[in-house]
Amino acid sequence: xxxxxxxxxxxxxxxxxxxxxxxxxxxxxxxxxxxxxxxxxxxxxxxxxxxxxxxxxxxxxxxxxxxxxxxxxxxxxxxxxxxxxxxxxxxxxxxxxxxxxxxxxxxxxxxxxxxxxxxxxxxxxxxxxxxxxxxxxxxxxxxxxxxxxxxxxxxxxxxxxxxxxxxxxxxxxxxxxxxxxxx
Amino acid sequence: xxxxxxxxxxxxxxxxxxxxxxxxxxxxxxxxxxxxxxxxxxxxxxxxxxxxxxxxxxxxxxxxxxxxxxxxxxxxxxxxxxxxxxxxxxxxxxxxxxxxxxxxxxxxxxxxxxxxxxxxxxxxxxxxxxxxxxxxxxxxxxxxxxxxxxxxxxxxxxxxxxxxxxxxxxxxxxxxxxxxxxx
Numbered sequence: 001x002x003x004x005x006x007x008x009x010x011x012x013x014x015x016x017x018x019x020x021x022x023x024x025x026x027x028x029x030x031x032x033x034x035x036x037x038x039x040x041x042x043x044x045x046x047x048x049x050x051x052x053x054x055x056x057x058x059x060x061x062x063x064x065x066x067x068x069x070x071x072x073x074x075x076x077x078x079x080x081x082x083x084x085x086x087x088x089x090x091x092x093x094x095x096x097x098x099x100x101x102x103x104x105x106x107x108x109x110x111x112x113x114x115x116x117x118x119x120x121x122x123x124x125x126x127x128x129x130x131x132x133x134x135x136x137x138x139x140x141x142x143x144x145x146x147x148x149x150x151x152x153x154x155x156x157x158x159x160x161x162x163x164x165x166x167x168x169x170x171x172x173x174x175x176x177x178x179x180x181x182x183x
Numbered sequence: 184x185x186x187x188x189x190x191x192x193x194x195x196x197x198x199x200x201x202x203x204x205x206x207x208x209x210x211x212x213x214x215x216x217x218x219x220x221x222x223x224x225x226x227x228x229x230x231x232x233x234x235x236x237x238x239x240x241x242x243x244x245x246x247x248x249x250x251x252x253x254x255x256x257x258x259x260x261x262x263x264x265x266x267x268x269x270x271x272x273x274x275x276x277x278x279x280x281x282x283x284x285x286x287x288x289x290x291x292x293x294x295x296x297x298x299x300x301x302x303x304x305x306x307x308x309x310x311x312x313x314x315x316x317x318x319x320x321x322x323x324x325x326x327x328x329x330x331x332x333x334x335x336x337x338x339x340x341x342x343x344x345x346x347x348x349x350x351x352x353x354x355x356x357x358x359x360x361x362x363x364x365x366x
Contacts (some may be wrong), residue, residue, distance in 0.1 A: 033227060033245055044216060044227075048349075054295050054303055054362060055184070061303065061349045062216055110292045110308065112237050120237055120244065125293065128231070166231075166244045179237060 001182050009115075010072060011089055011097040011173040014039040021093035021132055022071070028171040029095075031119055031164045035066030036095060043068070051128065064124040064161070069097040069113070070159035073102035081153035086142050091136045094159060098176055105156050112179040118167025124161045129154040184365050190296075192357040193255055194272055194280040197222040204276035211265045211354040212278075214281030214302055214347045219278060221285035223318055225249070234311065246346070247307040252296070252344035253277040256285035267324050277342060281359055295348070295362040298315040302351025307344045322352050 006127040013023035016038050035042040046053035046063040075097075076086045077151055089097040098104065134150035196206035199221050218225040229246040231238035238244055258270040258280075272280040281287065288309050296304040317333035 055299055055301075055349055059301070059349065062305075062347065064305075064348075115236055117243070118238075122245075134190075164245065165247075166238055166242065 003180045004179070004183060005178040007071075007098045007101040007176045007178060009170060009172055009176050012100050013089060013095050013097070015093070016040065019127050020134060023090050023093055023095060024167060025090075025172075028169050030123075030167070030169050031067070031156065033164055034063065034164055034166045035041050035164060039057065039095065041068075041095075047155075052166060053175050058064045065127075065161040066164055067121065067162045068093060068127050068159060069090075069096040069098060070094040070161060071102060071104040071105065071106040073152055074104060074157040074159060077157050078150075078154050082137070082146055084137075084143075088139065088140075091140060092133045092158070096170060101176075101178055107160055108175055108180060110181065112177075113162060114177040114179060115168060115170055116174050117168035117171070118166060119164070119170060120166035122165045123148040126156070127158045127161045186363045186365060188284050188361040188363070189281040190254075190281045190356055190359045191359060192279060192359050193282050195353050195355050196272060196278050198278070199223065203210055206276055207276060208273070208355075211230060211352050213350070213351070213352050214304075215350045216347055217246065218347060220341060222278065224251075224278075236247060241364060243317050247362070248310075248344040249347055250278040250304065250345045251276060251342060252279040252281060252287065252304075252312050254285060254287040254346060255282040256279060257340040257342060260340050261333075261337050265320070265329055265332055267320075267326075267329065270320065271323075274323060275316045275341070278316045279353060284359075284361055287342050289361060290343055290361065293364065295360075296345060297360040297362060298351060299356070299357050300351035301349060302347070303349035304345040305348045307346055309339070310341045310344045 015023045029036045034044045043063050045060040048059045079087045086104045107123050109125045113121040129151045138147035198206045212236040217227045226246050231242045262270045287326045290306050292308045295308040312334045317330045321330035
């Protein structure tokens with residue numbers, strides 16, 4: 001049985017700068033089988049890092065972390081936990097911000113995210129918090145103490161990573177269908 | 184936490200014939216990011232079929248069904264259920280036959296299958312029984328009544344499909360490490 005949920009694409013973002021993961025807003029992107037062309041996470045292959053413990057670090061493996069997606073609701077939860085006004089998707093390096101499906105981070109592996117254009121993404125699981133956004137948030141909020149608090153505040157709220165199953169456009173304002181197969 | 188299990192690669196198989204899914208044994212294959220070169224399931228893309236209900240039939244999508252893997256133990260269970268001597272991996276169109284991890288079909292989505300060569304596969308879930316092998320088995324056993332019984336006998340025993348995460352060799356006699364991440 002397939003359960004379906006509707007959400008809204010609030011923002012689409014990317015960055016071309018390999019040295020800065022902070023993303024910038026666009027009206028839309030066209031994804032292909034390797035992600036968002038020119039984005040820093042674009043590619044069929046990526047070097048294995050600390051998250052892929054099964055392989056020697058730096059070994060080229062299939063890139064299943066092509067896009068990262070966060071929810072408005074979880075960003076608000078992180079902000080509340082940190083005692084700050086807001087957490088922007090840019091600071092998290094997110095590529096898509098959605099609303100209407102609050103517990104995005106809990107979306108199961110293999111769930112589909114389907115766009116009106118025909119584009120389809122596969123949920124590759126939770127995006128584990130790392131220290132990059134912590135430094136950005138501490139700097140943006142001019143509060144160095146936030147850096148140490150971020151990873152804990154963002155645990156289970158950091159959204160998901162996805163890979164592209166079917167090429168097409170992702171547009172701001174789109175309806176996003178989340179499809180979860182239950183056995 | 185990561186749970187690890189060891190299994191043995193009993194056979195490696197493929198077929199180049201697009202009109203016949205029955206596979207043939209080899210000593211080894213070299214997989215790349217699209218599967219087993221020249222195998223009928225090889226490709227970064229595949230046309231969506233009845234299993235990918237989210238897309239129009241025939242639409243080109245990412246190929247997550249590059250290899251199929253079955254276990255000796257589950258093949259024996261199917262044979263017993265059908266009342267026949269044996270079910271060969273060739274008849275199921277399998278690419279890899281393993282032993283030592285009996286309930287392969289239950290392996291969770293996202294589990295890793297790691298070979299001594301450095302090659303790594305990702306479990307893309309259960310391979311749902313279809314009627315192709317049923318016809319082959321009925322013919323091989325000269326017993327037409329088996330055709331109608333196969334799908335039920337093979338339910339939850341048909342093995343898994345995988346995609347390649349890291350290129351390398353899969354050799355007969357290899358030790359296969361199954362790694363399951365538990366949250």
